[in-house]
Amino acid sequence: MRPTVHDIAAAAGVSLATVDRVLNRRPGVRHVTREKVETAIRQLGYIRDVAAANLAKGRTYPLVFILPASDNSFMHGLNGEIRQAILRSAAERTDIRTIEVPAFDPAALVAMLEELSREKPCGVAMVATDAPEVCATVDKLVHAGFPIVTLVSDLTGSLRHHYAGVDNIAAGRTAARLLGRFLRPRKGEIAVLAGSMLVRDHRERLEGFTAVMAEEFPDLAILPVLEGRDDPEIAHMLVADALARNAGIVGVYSLGAGNRGLIRALKEKAVDRTLTVIAHELTTHTRAALIDNTIDAILNQDAGHEVRSAIRVLKAKADGLPVIDAQERIRLDIFLKDNLP
Amino acid sequence: MRPTVHDIAAAAGVSLATVDRVLNRRPGVRHVTREKVETAIRQLGYIRDVAAANLAKGRTYPLVFILPASDNSFMHGLNGEIRQAILRSAAERTDIRTIEVPAFDPAALVAMLEELSREKPCGVAMVATDAPEVCATVDKLVHAGFPIVTLVSDLTGSLRHHYAGVDNIAAGRTAARLLGRFLRPRKGEIAVLAGSMLVRDHRERLEGFTAVMAEEFPDLAILPVLEGRDDPEIAHMLVADALARNAGIVGVYSLGAGNRGLIRALKEKAVDRTLTVIAHELTTHTRAALIDNTIDAILNQDAGHEVRSAIRVLKAKADGLPVIDAQERIRLDIFLKDNLP
DNA sequence: GATTTTTTGATTTACGTACATCAGAATTGG
DNA sequence: CCAATTCTGATGTACGTAAATCAAAAAATC
Numbered sequence: 001m002r003p004t005v006h007d008i009a010a011a012a013g014v015s016l017a018t019v020d021r022v023l024n025r026r027p028g029v030r031h032v033t034r035e036k037v038e039t040a041i042r043q044l045g046y047i048r049d050v051a052a053a054n055l056a057k058g059r060t061y062p063l064v065f066i067l068p069a070s071d072n073s074f075m076h077g078l079n080g081e082i083r084q085a086i087l088r089s090a091a092e093r094t095d096i097r098t099i100e101v102p103a104f105d106p107a108a109l110v111a112m113l114e115e116l117s118r119e120k121p122c123g124v125a126m127v128a129t130d131a132p133e134v135c136a137t138v139d140k141l142v143h144a145g146f147p148i149v150t151l152v153s154d155l156t157g158s159l160r161h162h163y164a165g166v167d168n169i170a171a172g173r174t175a176a177r178l179l180g181r182f183l184r185p186r187k188g189e190i191a192v193l194a195g196s197m198l199v200r201d202h203r204e205r206l207e208g209f210t211a212v213m214a215e216e217f218p219d220l221a222i223l224p225v226l227e228g229r230d231d232p233e234i235a236h237m238l239v240a241d242a243l244a245r246n247a248g249i250v251g252v253y254s255l256g257a258g259n260r261g262l263i264r265a266l267k268e269k270a271v272d273r274t275l276t277v278i279a280h281e282l283t284t285h286t287r288a289a290l291i292d293n294t295i296d297a298i299l300n301q302d303a304g305h306e307v308r309s310a311i312r313v314l315k316a317k318a319d320g321l322p323v324i325d326a327q328e329r330i331r332l333d334i335f336l337k338d339n340l341p
Numbered sequence: 342m343r344p345t346v347h348d349i350a351a352a353a354g355v356s357l358a359t360v361d362r363v364l365n366r367r368p369g370v371r372h373v374t375r376e377k378v379e380t381a382i383r384q385l386g387y388i389r390d391v392a393a394a395n396l397a398k399g400r401t402y403p404l405v406f407i408l409p410a411s412d413n414s415f416m417h418g419l420n421g422e423i424r425q426a427i428l429r430s431a432a433e434r435t436d437i438r439t440i441e442v443p444a445f446d447p448a449a450l451v452a453m454l455e456e457l458s459r460e461k462p463c464g465v466a467m468v469a470t471d472a473p474e475v476c477a478t479v480d481k482l483v484h485a486g487f488p489i490v491t492l493v494s495d496l497t498g499s500l501r502h503h504y505a506g507v508d509n510i511a512a513g514r515t516a517a518r519l520l521g522r523f524l525r526p527r528k529g530e531i532a533v534l535a536g537s538m539l540v541r542d543h544r545e546r547l548e549g550f551t552a553v554m555a556e557e558f559p560d561l562a563i564l565p566v567l568e569g570r571d572d573p574e575i576a577h578m579l580v581a582d583a584l585a586r587n588a589g590i591v592g593v594y595s596l597g598a599g600n601r602g603l604i605r606a607l608k609e610k611a612v613d614r615t616l617t618v619i620a621h622e623l624t625t626h627t628r629a630a631l632i633d634n635t636i637d638a639i640l641n642q643d644a645g646h647e648v649r650s651a652i653r654v655l656k657a658k659a660d661g662l663p664v665i666d667a668q669e670r671i672r673l674d675i676f677l678k679d680n681l682p
Numbered sequence: 683g684a685t686t687t688t689t690t691g692a693t694t695t696a697c698g699t700a701c702a703t704c705a706g707a708a709t710t711g712g
Numbered sequence: 713c714c715a716a717t718t719c720t721g722a723t724g725t726a727c728g729t730a731a732a733t734c735a736a737a738a739a740a741t742c
Contacts, residue, residue: 338514
């Protein structure tokens with residue numbers, strides 16, 4: 001049988017109350033006594049029963065998700081996954097709230113974080129906007145004891161406890177290798193459609209993509225990046241225009257959202273050409289396009305996994321428990337038409 | 342605040358004892374009274390606090406993992422992951438045991454299942470050997486109320502509650518498309534190295550592979566399957582021999598274990614040739630081969646995820662709780678050298 | 683040595699559920 | 713209507729921990 005607090009008390013020759021004081025870091029225990037108790041804990045291999053403790057404490061985990069107010073499929077999906085998590089919150093003792101802040105607006109994000117720090121959530125998950133002031137605020141909150149995880153987009157250099165998202169540089173590199181290998185031995189030009197170069201994840205994908213393209217596929221030239229602002233209409237216009245004026249395009253890498261517009265442009269302008277296309281994020285549109293061969297591969301991050309992972313990590317951090325790193329690693333999904341879920 | 346059994350009792354106008362009898366399906370409650378209680382439960386949205394219930398019951402989850410006694414990297418890895426899970430068992434109230442049975446031996450597996458059914462584990466996870474008698478035994482146990490999940494290799498047509506493994510047909514199809522696209526427009530022959538055609542997962546991978554090859558890449562011919570029995574030595578011999586006598590081989594698909602031998606053969610015999618190689622299972626050997634370009638892509642199933650998923654599902658089934666399907670779906674990982682973990 | 687302060691012990695209640703017991707009520711059969 | 717049976721209520725204990733209270737002991741201060 002697992003040892004309990006009673007066993008510790010008996011083994012250390014102290015009372016239950018003293019064990020409790022040691023376990024919960026309450027004052028009023030002499031140093032030597034504390035050591036006696038800690039020795040007993042180690043010797044018996046005592047592990048606190050978190051379920052019983054939470055029951056006794058009546059603990060709940062008030063968590064906050066901060067999301068950008070962007071209107072694209074991915075963010076909608078993310079929101080949906082959070083709503084699913086809220087439905088499970090009764091069973092998981094969580095109390096989840098989402099807050100929207102203007103996208104790409106560091107000041108608004110900082111203000112929201114400051115405001116949140118006054119009420120005391122036991123954890124914050126945020127889609128980070130990459131700016132020094134955000135970083136500074138996050139560091140401040142972490143020092144003050146708030147568990148914070150970044151979601152989808154990281155805040156490198158900050159002290160956030162965890163990042164629940166994919167490695168975007170690796171994603172870009174993978175896209176490049178897939179596209180390069182699929183196209184070989186053809187020569188030609190590659191169109192890249194991004195949302196905005198102001199967003200860290202897009203910048204990182206592009207960085208990884210261009211690096212591998214340059215190293216390994218010199219026969220393929222990357223055209224200037226088209227910034228579609230994650231908007232289907234703009235994406236459509238930009239891609240249609242690029243295809244119309246440049247007959248040398250053999251491949252397309254879409255590293256942001258707004259793929260609906262991309263797909264429309266491909267179907268209008270590229271019927272007779274054999275373009276190889278790689279896009280990010282599995283949505284109903286990209287899925288259909290993958291199946292009808294308009295798109296050749298989709299790179300995806302599973303929003304559901306990201307949300308569940310963020311919650312698990314925040315709860316663990318709040319309780320001071322370890323996390324299983326391998327479990328919390330968000331993998332880059334590569335979908336061909338054959339392995340769609 | 343969440344409603345408790347007390348609230349239910351008050352709302353239904355009955356005593357705590359009666360609510361308890363309803364909740365735990367104990368006898369001694371008239372039909373009308375039972376309905377009153379169930380209505381109250383629904384109206385208040387009562388959800389049983391599983392943590393408190395488990396505490397009161399002193400519940401633990403005795404789980405059994407049945408594994409084939411095969412000596413390959415993948416099974417070693419799987420075993421390691423189970424050991425990791427055993428280390429966590431104190432915190433998760435599990436009591437996990439592994440049992441080895443001779444590989445590919447339906448009779449032994451059936452005997453073990455029969456034996457297990459006498460002691461009463463609250464769940465069984467098994468790497469299934471695909472045979473009618475195994476299927477029948479599993480169905481019998483499921484009917485008797487044992488939660489059973491298959492691990493890595495499924496038992497289609499059986500009543501097992503869940504399969505914690507990848508879709509192997511999809512895996513084979515994906516391998517074919519990757520290989521086909523990487524090789525295009527070359528023509529030539531494809532060598533396929535399998536473990537044994539007696540194992541369902543290998544058969545399924547081959548089935549998916551040949552299907553897509555035939556449909557989409559008619560310029561690539563599949564050579565007769567080499568059965569390496571998941572043994573590095575045999576694999577080495579078979580592949581070395583095939584490469585030596587057939588200069589038309591342009592690609593290799595290794596769908597089983599024993600990749601150490603394959604890699605050695607490739608390095609010896611194919612230095613001057615540009616072979617495209619796709620293999621299954623990420624191990625130290627395949628990882629190194631991917632990095633040094635001996636292998637072009639690795640398809641993988643994450644044993645850690647499979648084990649953790651099996652445990653979650655078994656616990657949920659034992660408690661009659663729902664599982665999050667999307668969370669428990671084991672994905673096919675595709676690794677290029679750029680997205681290695 | 684008396685007083686104050688700090689440390690410790692003993693005890694109790696609580697969290698939400700499970701489970702057992704026993705008495706009393708309602709229902710059924712004769 | 714009485715007896716036998718089937719329900720239901722009331723109550724208590726338990727699970728492992730948290731947290732509070734108050735008394736007692738030990739240590740530190742003067």
